[in-house]
Amino acid sequence: MLYTVMQLFLFVLWVYVVLGFSQRTKIGRQTTIEFCKILEKDGFQFLSKNLYVRYCGTQSNAILHKEKIQKQIVEKYPISIILVADKQNEYSYHFEGRKKCRKNQRKLQLKPQIIEFF
Numbered sequence: 004m005l006y007t008v009m010q011l012f013l014f015v016l017w018v019y020v021v022l023g024f025s026q027r028t029k030i031g032r033q034t035t036i037e038f039c040k041i042l043e044k045d046g047f048q049f050l051s052k053n054l055y056v057r058y059c060g061t062q063s064n065a066i067l068h069k070e071k072i073q074k075q076i077v078e079k080y081p082i083s084i085i086l087v088a089d090k091q092n093e094y095s096y097h098f099e100g101r102k103k104c105r106k107n108q109r110k111l112q113l114k115p116q117i118i119e120f121f
Contacts, residue, residue: 015089016065020072022053023081034077041075 020042025031039055045068047055059065069084076082 016059016062017087017089017092018047018057018059018065018068019050019083019085019087020047020055020057021083021085022055023083024053024077025080031080034080038075038077038082042072045071 022035022038024035024038026035035053039049042055043049045057047057050056057068059068065086069086072082072084
């Protein structure tokens, strides 16, 4: 079976896990920490407060990770698992925040960096 280039892009997926654990109770915080450790062992990266992301090369790999997470879900707390195609994820951005620095360091930061590949 032959696939077009667009169809191949749709098979490459990102798996987003949104945690809905309560941070107000001690049990909720412990549950969050334990579940986050499970996600990190599975290759997920911490993106923001309750959001983890993982890149999967194939659709079957993404479904496998989704099923692993479903087995670990705690009954009380909501968890959302979102599978996003690589083409759909193309326009998502993540920024780290600006660092404060002295005035003389700002001038150094404004210089463009030259990157050589060869």
